[in-house]
Every structure is written in C-alpha cells, then in structure tokens.
C-alpha cells in the first residue's frame with residue numbers, strides 16, 4: 681500500500697480499504713484483460729460502478745492524456761474517496777458522476793464501456809448492457825470483468841486451513857442462495873456473474889464476447905491477498921452465519937490473514953483466488 685492510499689484510507693471506511701486491497705491483487709489481471717479488449721490511447725471510456733476509482737485510474741493510464749474516463753457510482757461517499765485518490769495520483773482526465781447506472785443521463789460518444797464487479801449487482805444485467813451500448817460509437821468496446829465465486833479459492837499444496845476456507849468462501853449453489861440476499865456489500869449480488877457473461881452479452885443483442893479467464897494468485901509473506909481474503913470474509917460473515925455454514929468463532933477474523941500467510945509461507949506454496957472472467961465484444 682503506498683502513502684497516498686494510507687492517507688486517503690485514514691479517513692475512509694473498511695469497505696473502501698477492501699476495494700483498494702482488491703485492486704492490488706486484481707489490478708494486474710484487469711489491466712491484461714483491458715489490453716486484450718482493445719482499450720488504448722485517446723479513448724473516451726465509461727466506467728460503470730466505479731467505486732473507489734481503481735478501474736477508472738487504471739483506464740486513465742491506458743487511455744493517456746488524450747483520452748478521458750467518466751466513472752459512475754451511486755455511492756456518493758465512495759465517489760468522494762475516488763475523487764480524492766484520483767487527484768492525489770495526478771489524473772486530470774478522470775471525472776466521476778454520482779447516480780444509478782440504470783438511470784443517469786450520459787453522452788453518446790464513448791469508445792468503450794467497462795466495469796468490474798458491477799454486473800453482479802444488476803437484477804437485469806442484459807438490459808443494462810443493451811442500454812449502455814446505445815451510448816457507444818459504432819464499433820465501441822463493451823468489456824466487463826466479473827467473478828464466479830463458486831470456483832473456490834484454494835492453496836497448493838492443500839492445507840487444512842485452505843480446506844476450511846473453501847467451505848467458508850464458496851457461496852451455496854442452490855437456486856435460493858445463488859443470489860446472496862442479505863448482507864452489504866454483496867446485497868442481492870449474483871455470485872456466478874462471470875460464467876453468465878456470454879449469455880448476458882447475447883441477450884443484450886451484442887456479438888458473442890471473447891473471453892479471458894484468470895485467477896489472482898500469490899505466495900510469500902508480503903502478498904496482499906491474505907488480507908483481502910480476510911476483509912472479504914468480514915463482509916460476508918453475517919450472511920454466511922445466517923446460512924449456518926460458518927460461525928464467527930471458527931473463522932477468527934482477526935488472525936485469519938496471518939494464519940493464511942503462515943500456512944502458505946511454511947509450505948513455500950501459493951494461494952489462488954476465485955476465477956475471474958473477462959468478456960469483451962464490439963457494438964455492431
């Protein structure tokens with residue numbers, strides 16, 4: 681974590697910190713995905729569900745000073761964090777708009793619309809894609825990066841802790857629980873959005889997308905993934921406890937990241953996170 685992050689996080693909440701950790705672990709993957717999708721210099725890009733601004737800043741770097749990024753999020757508080765971080769990082773080609781992506785008025789000359797971990801929150805993701813594709817120039821790129829959390833995090837070699845983590849980290853796959861219904865920040869979220877992307881693009885009237893599937897992974901004492909996992913568990917725990925799958929005492933959140941670090945490091949092994957699906961296609 682760099683000094684800017686620490687400064688900004690000093691006056692933000694735990695959820696923002698979780699999003700920043702997520703970006704440290706997933707940023708390199710998202711960058712590779714956007715490169716494959718064709719995001720490049722000079723483009724005007726719309727970032728849906730921009731959160732703490734990590735995707736917007738990544739795209740700002742990729743489009744360069746001749747390009748432009750507009751991030752949209754309905755959480756006005758997190759947009760303040762995004763604005764402060766963007767300013768501190770020196771990006772002048774990024775602006776943020778507060779509002780619901782399904783309702784906000786947008787220009788119609790975007791070269792690309794992107795998003796990460798946002799379609800999972802949409803009750804009608806295909807409808808949203810159809811709607812935002814109308815804001816693109818012909819040939820514009822539609823690129824979304826989403827997980828399927830039913831492909832569990834694991835370690836190599838497998839340890840008893842990682843076997844426990846698999847049980848905790850994988851949402852139940854029966855229909856009733858496919859949408860995690862009870863707890864922010866995952867309220868109503870679709871846990872299998874990644875594997876539904878191809879179908880959702882088709883339903884939106886877009887060409888069948890190209891796909892990249894990758895998992896974040898790391899090892900050694902300094903990998904930020906252990907802390908990310910523990911923070912994600914903190915957000916999910918109330919929901920998981922309601923399902924009767926997990927109890928807080930067994931998880932022991934305050935020591936979880938350190939226990940993960942130790943078991944992985946002791947075996948010179950690696951920890952793999954849930955699979956991440958990137959889909960992109962172009963408006964015809």
Ligand SMILES: C[S@@+](CC[C@H](N)C(=O)[O-])C[C@H]1O[C@@H](n2cnc3c(N)ncnc32)[C@H](O)[C@@H]1O
Pocket residue numbers: 699702703728729730731732733734735752753754755758779780781782795796797798801
């Ligand atoms: C998990 S965060 C992802 C943030 C960011 N895309 C990233 O990858 O770091 C999801 C974000 O989507 C936003 N969001 C969810 N539904 C939305 C909607 N209907 N309109 C605007 N923003 C929405 C939330 O407020 C949250 O900031």
